[in-house]
Amino acid sequence: xxxxxxxxxxxxxxxxxxxxxxxxxxxxxxxxxSVMHIICNSAASEGGVQVWSQIEVPVLFTDYRIQSNxxxxxxxxxxxxxxxxxxxxxxxxxxxHASHDMDPTVIMRLAKKNEGAVLSFxxxxxxxxxxxxxxxxxxxxEVMRAHDVRKLSAPLCPNPDVNIILPPLTKLRTVVERIRPxxxxxxxxxxxxxGALKVSGRTDSARVDVAWSGLANPAMEPxxxxxxxxxxETNDPTKMYGxxxxxxxxxxxxxxxxxxxxxIASICQNHCLILYVYIGGGDAGGVITFYIPAIFDDxx
Amino acid sequence: MQAVLDAASLKHLxxxxxxxxxxxxxxxxxxTPERLTISSTNSSQSAxxxxxYPSTFFSRxxxxxxxxxSDVEEVPVVAGQLPTxxxxxxxxxxxxxxxxxxxxxSLHDGGIAGQDDEESDTLESRLTVxxxxxxxxxxxxxxxxxxxxGLLAPGAPDAPHESRATIGPRALKDMLEHFPSTKxxxxxxxxxxTFGDTDVQVRSFExxxxxxxxxxxxxxxxxxxxxxxTYSVYPTPFTIAFHLREFSGTIAFAEGAALPLALxxxxxxxxxxxxxxxxxxxxxxxxxxxxxxxxxSQIRSTRGASAVSPPVVQRAGSSASSGNAQRAGNNSDAxxxxxxxxxxxxxxxxxxxxxxxxxxxxxxxxxPxPxPxPVVRRAEEDAEAPESMLPPSFxxxxxxxxxxxxxxxxxxxxxxxPLFLPSSQLSQASQAAxxxxxxxxxxxxxxxxxxxxxxxxxxxxxxxxxxxxxxxxFGGGIGDGDFGDEGGGDGRERGESLEIVEEExxxxxxxxxxxxxxxxxxPLFED
Numbered sequence: 092x093x094x095x096x097x098x099x100x101x102x103x104x105x106x107x108x109x110x111x112x113x114x115x116x117x118x119x120x121x122x123x124x125s126v127m128h129i130i131c132n133s134a135a136s137e138g139g140v141q142v143w144s145q146i147e148v149p150v151l152f153t154d155y156r157i158q159s160n161x162x163x164x165x166x167x168x169x170x171x172x173x174x175x176x177x178x179x180x181x182x183x184x185x186x187x188h189a190s191h192d193m194d195p196t197v198i199m200r201l202a203k204k205n206e207g208a209v210l211s212f213x214x215x216x217x218x219x220x221x222x223x224x225x226x227x228x229x230x231x232x233e234v235m236r237a238h239d240v241r242k243l244s245a246p247l248c249p250n251p252d253v254n255i256i257l258p259p260l261t262k263l264r265t266v267v268e269r270i271r272p273x274x275x276x277x278x279x280x281x282x283x284x285x286g287a288l289k290v291s292g293r294t295d296s297a298r299v300d301v302a303w304s305g306l307a308n309p310a311m312e313p314x315x316x317x318x319x320x321x322x323x324e325t326n327d328p329t330k331m332y333g334x335x336x337x338x339x340x341x342x343x344x345x346x347x348x349x350x351x352x353x354x355i356a357s358i359c360q361n362h363c364l365i366l367y368v369y370i371g372g373g374d375a376g377g378v379i380t381f382y383i384p385a386i387f388d389d390x391x
Numbered sequence: 392m393q394a395v396l397d398a399a400s401l402k403h404l405x406x407x408x409x410x411x412x413x414x415x416x417x418x419x420x421x422x423t424p425e426r427l428t429i430s431s432t433n434s435s436q437s438a439x440x441x442x443x444y445p446s447t448f449f450s451r452x453x454x455x456x457x458x459x460x461s462d463v464e465e466v467p468v469v470a471g472q473l474p475t476x477x478x479x480x481x482x483x484x485x486x487x488x489x490x491x492x493x494x495x496x497s498l499h500d501g502g503i504a505g506q507d508d509e510e511s512d513t514l515e516s517r518l519t520v521x522x523x524x525x526x527x528x529x530x531x532x533x534x535x536x537x538x539x540x541g542l543l544a545p546g547a548p549d550a551p552h553e554s555r556a557t558i559g560p561r562a563l564k565d566m567l568e569h570f571p572s573t574k575x576x577x578x579x580x581x582x583x584x585t586f587g588d589t590d591v592q593v594r595s596f597e598x599x600x601x602x603x604x605x606x607x608x609x610x611x612x613x614x615x616x617x618x619x620x621t622y623s624v625y626p627t628p629f630t631i632a633f634h635l636r637e638f639s640g641t642i643a644f645a646e647g648a649a650l651p652l653a654l655x656x657x658x659x660x661x662x663x664x665x666x667x668x669x670x671x672x673x674x675x676x677x678x679x680x681x682x683x684x685x686x687x688s689q690i691r692s693t694r695g696a697s698a699v700s701p702p703v704v705q706r707a708g709s710s711a712s713s714g715n716a717q718r719a720g721n722n723s724d725a726x727x728x729x730x731x732x733x734x735x736x737x738x739x740x741x742x743x744x745x746x747x748x749x750x751x752x753x754x755x756x757x758x759p760x761p762x763p764x765p766v767v768r769r770a771e772e773d774a775e776a777p778e779s780m781l782p783p784s785f786x787x788x789x790x791x792x793x794x795x796x797x798x799x800x801x802x803x804x805x806x807x808x809p810l811f812l813p814s815s816q817l818s819q820a821s822q823a824a825x826x827x828x829x830x831x832x833x834x835x836x837x838x839x840x841x842x843x844x845x846x847x848x849x850x851x852x853x854x855x856x857x858x859x860x861x862x863x864x865f866g867g868g869i870g871d872g873d874f875g876d877e878g879g880g881d882g883r884e885r886g887e888s889l890e891i892v893e894e895e896x897x898x899x900x901x902x903x904x905x906x907x908x909x910x911x912x913x914p915l916f917e918d
Binding site for chain 1: 617
């Protein structure tokens with residue numbers, strides 16, 4: 092199997108890796124001919140955040156070549172912090188920066204080293220003194236067997252009941268942190284089709300609600316997980332749909348506030364919360380999808 | 392010793408202490424009339440850092456000490472040791488930088504008679520730090536000093552074939568940013584530097600969070616030799632490896648001082664010496680070099696100097712600790728045995744469990760080392776194999792995979808003592824049990840053993856004399872709690888080395904080597 096790609100925009104890739112690093116120790120990356128999937132499903136059991144992400148290859152990579160026996164797909168696991176460290180050095184300010192005749196290029200390759208597979212990053216650039224400098228990182232990866240790959244499947248979700256663009260994650264994070272002492276294990280998110288969002292925590296002795304209004308409700312394109320029916324016309328736009336999620340998972344997810352520009356939340360009542368986090372901006376952007384399953388604590 | 396520092400020199404001292412805090416936990420202070428030296432060695436003795444301040448560095452500097460009765464000519468010396476952190480917290484306190492006008496340091500060596508009475512306790516050594524701050528505020532801190540352990544600095548070779556490379560701290564820091572930081576207990580990254588003709592390559596191997604110890608990330612950086620201000624390395628290509636942790640402390644200091652670092656090294660086994668030529672204090676760091684993974688980690692014979700510390704450092708030495716020096720001198724004459732301290736440490740390391748109580752290790756036979764230069768050899772006396780200093784948690788898988796060096800262990804230790812009992816008659820388990828029982832009977836032949844058990848010995852008595860006589864023969868394992876129960880008060884009165892055996896125990900004895908019963912043996916013979 093062979094794989095090689097040039098990464099012109101290391102920053103975005105780095106931000107993505109940083110995001111995952113905060114949530115999961117390992118991540119599964121699947122490269123296909125046109126899409127890069129990032130999957131973290133290790134916390135599925137206890138209501139943790141799962142990441143099922145698809146990023147179009149041209150967004151992050153150029154000169155992308157892949158070849159393998161499994162339909163030209165390669166799937167492997169890697170330690171999140173290690174990948175983030177390698178990318179950090181490529182994206183850091185002290186990294187080789189562009190000189191007038193050469194761009195810092197980051198080439199990512201699948202290689203074999205010491206009887207193990209590694210993802211090798213080669214960064215060439217120019218140092219402070221305009222001398223050529225080369226940094227290379229070898230990140231150990233473990234290629235997954237086809238059998239295991241087949242077992243990976245995104246959680247099934249019905250059509251989302253409502254989609255809403257969340258307020259800036261920084262603010263949302265502050266609110267959730269404040270609610271945390273007053274809430275139990277779960278926190279509830281409600282949203283409706285008129286731009287209202289409510290976050291509430293409840294225990295026997297206390298109840299806290301924080302509400303936003305005036306948010307945008309985007310019309311979502313039908314994606315692979317939902318059947319393509321748009322609900323807006325048929326449902327009452329002021330009806331609140333809610334889901335209960337684990338407070339811990341939500342807090343962890345909100346740790347991403349540094350990297351995201353826009354986040355869209357899709358609520359499937361009593362089923363799950365799907366969050367689409369857009370990273371970077373414009374053409375160089377990507378989106379990471381987070382699934383937070385609902386906790387069936389008490390009816391909403 | 393009394394010294395006064397102004398704000399700028401205090402800042403320098405604080406930065407020096409911050410750097411030394413990365414090296415070791417204990418700071419050694421040594422004051423002579425000409426200079427004040429502060430130094431620190433790391434716990435595995437693989438890194439050493441020293442700052443030597445000439446008396447001109449201070450606004451006022453005075454050392455007085457009563458010379459000992461035996462030395463007439465001796466230069467007065469005041470020395471002591473204290474935890475680096477305690478001094479550092481005082482000087483790094485919030486607001487110190489802004490409000491302190493001057494700082495007064497006083498060292499009182501309590502061991503010397505005739506000190507200022509109001510300041511010193513005749514038996515205690517003390518360092519007093521008095522910060523004169525704005526608005527007339529004076530903060531006085533008194534720190535207890537311990538007696539210095541006598542560790543002196545490793546010697547610096549001034550080899551003609553020494554390689555030297557100077558580099559500014561900024562460039563070095565940029566380079567090292569690419570390497571994963573060593574935060575956390577995930578392991579101390581090691582840097583392998585390869586100096587070529589025009590290029591310098593730095594590699595690192597790191598074990599990430601993988602519990603299996605498989606290195607998760609390895610990084611390689613290649614820069615042109617032009618990054619270095621001066622570069623004279625021969626022979627090229629030249630490879631040297633050392634740990635990153637202390638090195639980054641040094642770099643941080645150099646960056647704060649904005650001074651270039653001069654690296655000096657002779658051969659891959661010799662320590663790396665780093666000094667800052669332009670600094671007002673004579674700064675020296677000596678870092679132990681290690682063998683990069685892929686080669687066997689060498690075990691240096693620990694030369695246990697009987698409490699001799701490394702010889703006084705010469706100005707040029709780097710702070711490589713003994714590890715380097717030791718390595719170089721590995722194959723050469725067996726110097727004095729290593730200090731118990733190092734021995735103990737080595738015993739701790741899993742890798743060296745087999746080294747035995749003596750801690751004398753033979754050098755890895757497979758790599759003959761050139762005979763070290765005298766100065767370095769002296770340093771080796773205290774040097775310890777840097778690998779041996781790696782705490783077990785740092786053990787790189789490749790290190791653990793090369794046990795060959797240890798096969799050279801000559802001295803049999805207790806664990807390795809061959810059993811003299813013919814092994815054909817005893818199973819492995821029995822042999823182990825015998826050893827464990829602590830009777831010290833491993834050396835007996837089978838015949839003697841049976842004699843002991845069943846032969847017609849004359850001393851089958853329970854009286855005090857016989858027991859006292861024979862009690863000492865057996866290993867210490869005998870006089871334990873078991874007997875307390877059996878003998879009751881009697882047993883205890885007679886002392887620990889006695890075995891008291893009840894009648895029933897005795898009859899239950901069989902000529903097998905079950906540990907419990909063997910302990911119950913009455914000694915019939917004196918061995």
